[in-house]
Amino acid sequence: MNHLQRKIIPGLGVLALLWVLVGYILYPALTTLLKSLDVGGGASGGGDVWAIGLAHYWDFFTSPTSLMVLQNTLVLGALTVVLCGVVGAGLAFLVHYFECPYRELLDKLLLLPVIMPGIIIVFAFVQLYGESGLVTKTLELVFGLGKAPYEFSGLGGILFVHVYTQYVYFYLTVSLAIRQIDFSIVESARILGASRAKVFTSVILPCVAPALIISAAVTFMTGIGSFAAPSIIGGGYKVLTTQILLSKANNYMEVAAVQVVVLTVISMGFFGVLRWYEKQRLFTGSVKGVPFQPVAIRNRALRWLAHGLKIALVLLILLPFGTIIVLSFVDSASWMVSIYPQSFSLDNFVTIFSNHRKLQPFVNSIEMSLLAAFLCLLVAVPSSWIIEKTRLRGKGLIEFLVVLPWAMPASAVAINLITANSTPNIFAFNSVLVGASVLLPLGYFIKSLPIVVEVTHISFQGLNSTLIEASKSLGASWTTTFRRVTLPIIYPGLLAGFLYAFVRSIGEYTVSAFLYNASNKPMSIAMVNAIFEYEIGLAMAYGALLIALTVCLSLLISRFSPLGKDR
Missing domain, CATH: 1.10.3720.10 (MetI-like)
Structure with missing residues (x-):
């Protein structure tokens, strides 16, 4: 059993971690790359292998519309920076x-x-x-x-x-x-x-x-x-x-x-x-x-x-x-006939909490954000431990995979998940996840993972290995050492990372717009729908609830975050 604890069980843990990181970050990105090289959609191109593979890219870079969109994107990025x-x-x-x-x-x-x-x-x-x-x-x-x-x-x-x-x-x-x-x-x-x-x-x-x-x-x-x-x-x-x-x-x-x-x-x-x-x-x-x-x-x-x-x-x-906050109390119908709001009440909040259909997006957002935050913590803790406290040969790959979503726009993360999970694959246990409710919290998880890893990584940097060795030398088991020594030191960073992921996910719109379905519509999509249905007060009430949640959680983050303490 001692041999299992020291060799086989940690090895299985690393394999499980790589399974998640490869299966939901690297594999989807590679699937999208391969999809872009697929000419099944009938793109024009030459006859050789390279021409066939790059046909869609040829169409993109020779299309005046596509080049204009690309130019607009780069101009927007440059002007935003300035x-x-x-x-x-x-x-x-x-x-x-x-x-x-x-x-x-x-x-x-x-x-x-x-x-x-x-x-x-x-x-x-x-x-x-x-x-x-x-x-x-x-x-x-x-x-x-x-x-x-x-x-x-x-x-x-x-x-x-x-x-x-x-x-x-x-x-x-x-x-x-x-x-x-x-x-x-x-x-x-x-x-x-x-x-x-x-x-x-x-x-x-x-x-x-x-x-x-x-x-x-x-x-x-x-x-x-x-x-x-x-x-x-x-x-x-x-x-x-x-x-x-x-x-x-x-x-x-x-x-x-x-x-x-x-x-x-x-x-x-x-x-x-x-x-x-x-x-x-x-x-x-x-x-x-x-x-x-x-x-x-x-x-x-x-x-x-x-x-x-x-x-x-x-x-x-x-x-x-x-x-x-002010518009969350407005009667949308009365405001339609005047320049300034004339009537204020709690009706929008009453509607949300008394109407199941209106309340469900709020509940969905909380549930999916909690799931995403839990998944982030589940992956970030062992990843940060391996990167900071071990000499594992594959830790460079793990570090690359956990920060890779930081370089991916949210829309790219969403499309990667769609292309990878539109057909059965081994990482989804031979299931099709497109259309399933779990795909949206997975998107939240992937997009939030890098910041959670960064926070937990800082926590592990503050963990003195001497304390762990001293605990072991005094006869404490691995679980006792973790519970009595390691956890109290890294706990503030873990809580801050969990809250970071929750705050980033609760009002996320881009990933939601690509991945949500009728059964898990989040609050950000409900806001958009309310605006287009001229229920401005209702949309702002959703917004006020999001502000209240994020402000409260941000205060907790500033209390526990290692990043906040550095500042």
Whole structure:
């Protein structure tokens, strides 16, 4: 039995882990790649093997429409990086580089968009800035305009949403880089006569450059993989993510596979840059000198301008939250005949909790998010243990597989699962999972896995192997050592990882749009349906419930997360 415990049982555990990672991450991705090389759909091409295999790619890269969609996607990603960089890095300097009253409170408020599901933000912005939005109609009334002063759709509308939801990447990383600057270097440069501008370009900027590169890579990947904003307010501005869903809906799965592969290859290129710079950051961040001292803004006018700018941006950030909460109490029917809401009640919430059909999406989202979070923990714990605490030869493969979904847009994850599970396969125990309810939580699980692995990995880094060896030397069994020594140390990270996965899944829209069915419709899809059925109050009530859940869980995450403690 001792031999089994030490050799055979751990070996079986590793095989089971690889079964899951290969079967639901690598195999689906390879299936999509092979599907893109399949000419069963009748694509044009040459007669040799390579021409046949690349026929769909030839059609894609010679089609003016496809090239326009690809160009739109790349332009959207690039502009998202530029605008988010200006806003996010600018806010990081305003809050952390210069002296800033109420810095801690402001820091928390500026991170609020990260907890809101993207689909809620899109609908909140539509109610504020759309053609009949509250802000739009107010401007028309105040200035006597005959029509809306702007058009909240297309590229401009998408970018507005992207800046709101994604500036946080730049803000977080640049803020961290600023706090890690060795202030003694800054003081030395000033003593040697360097001007403020010279100190900034020669000392400060090189220190934050890796953070800017990391943020740019993450933002670009997120920007090109965005689906909620392009699908709801994109209008005629077509991008790859929306075309993938269109191809899937029309059953052109080979075309969808090509689009997924192209999008994934672009994303993985930037993911490679991200991983390389992450290693650079970990190396340079290991030395810490004198803590950075925020710089005072001496010019009074500039100081008041900075304060005013921060207040305005915080109000803009809080406005969608307030809009969702207020509109959740609105009577949708009465609002249809007036510019501003006239009647408020609890009817929308009563409808949700008293009507089984309305309540079911809320219950479905909670159940599937819990399942996805549990699966993430089940896979992340042994994966992190193997990567951090063992010398297993295959741990490089495991590390690659658990982070691979990070480089995949959500639409790619969904299509991969569809192509792999549309026919019986060994990983699904010879079953067809397309159309089954389990496929959607599997999608949530795959998309959330990398962040859960990252959190649990940090927890295992804080686990001293000496304590485990001491417990064993005192005669404690493996289970006793795990229960009394290991678990209390890693427990906060495990709980934080579980909550991260739940929060990321509860309002997820992209994977849901591809994989849901009538029996497991999630809350994000119910919101979209309510909007199109002109039940705006009901949609916002769903949104308010999501906000309440994510805010409460985010507070727990900040309490237990190793990432939060690092900050």
